[in-house]
Amino acid sequence: MSDSPVSPAPARSERTVPPSGDPLVVLDRVNKHFGALHVLQDIDLTVARGEVVVVIGPSGSGKSTLCRTINRLETIDSGSITIDGRPLPAEGRELARLRADVGMVFQSFNLFAHKTVLENVTLGQTKVRKITREKAEQTARTLLDRVGVGGQADKYPAQLSGGQQQRVAIARALAMDPKLMLFDEPTSALDPEMINEVLEVMRQLARDGMTMVVVTHEMGFARSAANRVVFMADGRIVEEAAPDQFFSNPRSDRAKDFLSKILHH
Amino acid sequence: MNVLLDNFALFRHGFIGTVVLTAVSAVLSLVLGTLVAACRVSPVPPLRIFGTVWVTLLRNTPLTLLFMIAVFVAPQILFPGISYFTLAVSALGCYTSAFVCEALRSGVNSVPLGQAEAARSLGMTFSQTLRLIVLPQATRTVIPPIGSLMIALTKNSAIAGSFNVAELFAQQKRLSEIGYNILEIFVWIALAYLVITFAISALFRLLEHRLAVAR
Ligand SMILES: Nc1ncnc2c1ncn2[C@@H]1O[C@H](COP(=O)(O)OP(=O)(O)O)[C@@H](O)[C@H]1O
Ligand SMILES: [Mg+2]
Numbered sequence: 459m460s461d462s463p464v465s466p467a468p469a470r471s472e473r474t475v476p477p478s479g480d481p482l483v484v485l486d487r488v489n490k491h492f493g494a495l496h497v498l499q500d501i502d503l504t505v506a507r508g509e510v511v512v513v514i515g516p517s518g519s520g521k522s523t524l525c526r527t528i529n530r531l532e533t534i535d536s537g538s539i540t541i542d543g544r545p546l547p548a549e550g551r552e553l554a555r556l557r558a559d560v561g562m563v564f565q566s567f568n569l570f571a572h573k574t575v576l577e578n579v580t581l582g583q584t585k586v587r588k589i590t591r592e593k594a595e596q597t598a599r600t601l602l603d604r605v606g607v608g609g610q611a612d613k614y615p616a617q618l619s620g621g622q623q624q625r626v627a628i629a630r631a632l633a634m635d636p637k638l639m640l641f642d643e644p645t646s647a648l649d650p651e652m653i654n655e656v657l658e659v660m661r662q663l664a665r666d667g668m669t670m671v672v673v674t675h676e677m678g679f680a681r682s683a684a685n686r687v688v689f690m691a692d693g694r695i696v697e698e699a700a701p702d703q704f705f706s707n708p709r710s711d712r713a714k715d716f717l718s719k720i721l722h723h
Numbered sequence: 724m725n726v727l728l729d730n731f732a733l734f735r736h737g738f739i740g741t742v743v744l745t746a747v748s749a750v751l752s753l754v755l756g757t758l759v760a761a762c763r764v765s766p767v768p769p770l771r772i773f774g775t776v777w778v779t780l781l782r783n784t785p786l787t788l789l790f791m792i793a794v795f796v797a798p799q800i801l802f803p804g805i806s807y808f809t810l811a812v813s814a815l816g817c818y819t820s821a822f823v824c825e826a827l828r829s830g831v832n833s834v835p836l837g838q839a840e841a842a843r844s845l846g847m848t849f850s851q852t853l854r855l856i857v858l859p860q861a862t863r864t865v866i867p868p869i870g871s872l873m874i875a876l877t878k879n880s881a882i883a884g885s886f887n888v889a890e891l892f893a894q895q896k897r898l899s900e901i902g903y904n905i906l907e908i909f910v911w912i913a914l915a916y917l918v919i920t921f922a923i924s925a926l927f928r929l930l931e932h933r934l935a936v937a938r
Contacts (some may be wrong), residue, residue: 474834531840549766551848558846568837572860582845586857634845 482507482638482669488537490523496511499693501537505638510670512680512701515690516716521673524690528671529560543638557651560584561639562629565646567623569615569630575602576611579630587634594633601629605659621652623654625659632663639663641672675720681705689713726903727911734892738915740890744811745877745919751816752876753869756823761853763828765875782820786879790815811883819876825866830861831874863934868926874920881898 483505490498497520505511513521524534527539530546532551539546541560547553553662569578579598584588589597597673602608605625607618613624624644631639641660645653657679664683674680680687680701687704689697691712708714727734762774781789793814798805834857842852884893891912898908 528843531843552895554843554848556847557844562841562842562844564837564841566837568835568841570838570841570856584848585851586846630841630845696817 480507481505482509482542482565483671484538484540485528486538486540488527488534488539489500490527490532490534490598492521497693498527498534501695503688505639505671506671507669508667509685510664510672510683511666511686511688512684513671513673513688513690514675514677514680514716515696519690520693521690522642524553525562525640525673528638528640529557529562531562554586556583558634559637561628561636562626563624563631563639563641563644565643567620567627567647569623569627571615574612574614575607575618575626578615578626579633582630592679597633598629601632602626605629606655619652620648621655624648624652624656628656628659628663638669638671641674643673643675644675645676677705677720689716691716726907727897730894730898730903733897734891734911734915735910736889737891737894740888741877741880741892741915744808744846744880744883744888744890744918747798748812748815748819748880749873749876751812752784752819752823752872755816755820757858758828759820759824760827760831761850763824764831764853766849778821778824781818782825784818786814786818787882789818790882790886807883807887811880811886811888814881815876815883818879819872822872822875825877827858827861829868830865832859833864836882863931866927866931868936870924870931873896873923873927877919877923878916 478522481504483503485501485503488498488501489496501524503511503524505666515521523532527534528541530539530549541556547556574583576595576598579601580591580594583594584591584599599608599611602611605628607622607625607629610618610622610626610646617625618626618643628639628644639640644660645656648656653676657676660670660672660679661683672679672684687699687701688695689704689708689712690711697708697710697713699709703719704713708717744850755936759777763778765771765774793810794807794910797810797813831853838856838860839852847855868901880890881892884890884896895905895908895912899905
């Protein structure tokens with residue numbers, strides 16, 4: 459078991475690879491505004507290599523924005539973000555290179571609509587990593603099998619169910635061999651019966667030791683796969699704790715209030 | 724006597740002139756329009772300003788005036804000895820590129836933002852994102868308006884006839900000088916334009932159809 463100060467491993471975690479305590483992502487006093495709205499307020503967050511951090515909080519609290527600043531889809535006004543010891547560069551080739559190391563999975567899948575499933579998973583490898591087509595296809599097929607959609611390789615995204623599309627999106631991100639995966643409400647756009655197939659893929663990823671930041675309302679996933687829960691409200695991190703501790707004994711009133719609303723319905 | 728049959732060589736010469744002038748100008752306008760559209764949606768402010776100025780100037784200037792600038796001003800200060808055909812292609816191509824740019828830009832805006840965000844998240848550069856992800860998806864929406872622009876270009880090419888370019892419309896003047904009935908000349912010339920514009924319509928309908936099933 460890890461005794462790292464940033465990430466005490468919870469008792470019920472299924473994880474086999476304990477987080478090392480070696481910081482991979484560090485956010486230091488990050489602030490961001492959308493016009494007059496102060497959407498991220500003095501955010502400090504460290505994610506250790508191999509750690510799974512679940513971000514929860516009411517709608518509009520800034521969870522997506524937080525997630526998107528980590529690969530600089532949103533710029534920040536002040537503070538700093540480093541990934542693997544390197545500060546996020548400004549827009550350009552260097553940033554593109556860094557983004558290739560950070561996988562992102564969106565609520566709305568965002569698969570390339572004009573490309574087949576296979577092409578979706580090979581495109582980044584061939585165009586960004588400059589891997590040969592044969593090798594990229596081999597990797598893509600392995601990954602598609604791993605997420606359980608190997609049989610759909612030649613279809614277009616619109617021909618797949620939401621759950622299948624999201625699993626392809628995960629495979630597309632994994633094909634870049636990322637150091638870190640960001641998930642922004644990956645199951646919120648799915649019909650209930652498809653949520654589990656996506657969560658199961660994510661659980662397996664967590665067991666394999668992938669570093670993950672997951673924005674989700676799936677408390678079951680947070681309990682079983684997270685090392686740490688980060689609770690956000692109104693642009694601030696209000697509370698951080700191991701999942702068991704957070705769900706059984708939240709400290710802040712905001713968290714108590716939030717949990718009572720989502721657990722009783 | 725029949726205007727068309729008696730002067731078939733003249734008509735054919737004009738017809739080919741119009742087709743070539745239209746085709747070359749169309750290619751120029753599509754290439755320029757795409758580049759200027761890329762400027763207009765790029766994250767680099769000077770490029771965006773260049774794109775906006777290009778579109779504003781060319782779209783708001785009467786084409787005849789552009790022709791006059793191309794034919795009377797450009798050769799004197801920039802390119803002495805350049806052919807009328809090249810000048811006409813430049814004027815038509817640049818003018819139409821402003822409209823092509825705006826059609827493409829509206830097409831780009833019709834592609835959901837998430838597509839570009841997913842591409843950037845994979846580490847694609849701006850130009851890869853545009854080339855591989857956004858423009859191919861924008862193409863389908865922009866095919867019909869660009870088809871209309873190419874038809875307008877065909878008809879606008881008639882202005883070149885007044886500037887010493889041998890094309891369809893210019894033959895009308897020569898024939899009426901010889902003494903043919905002007906109405907009859909016009910009917911034949913109009914029919915010749917219809918042949919070209921119908922061909923363009925058919926081509927774009929085919930493209931639209933092809934791209935629709937490719938999804
Ligand atoms: N691009 C944007 N422009 C302006 N306001 C935005 C933008 N994106 C998000 N916001 C606002 O920022 C706040 C936080 O949004 P978000 O990070 O999406 O919250 P969450 O994901 O926690 O629901 C919301 O009030 C939202 O309306
Ligand atoms: Mg959100």
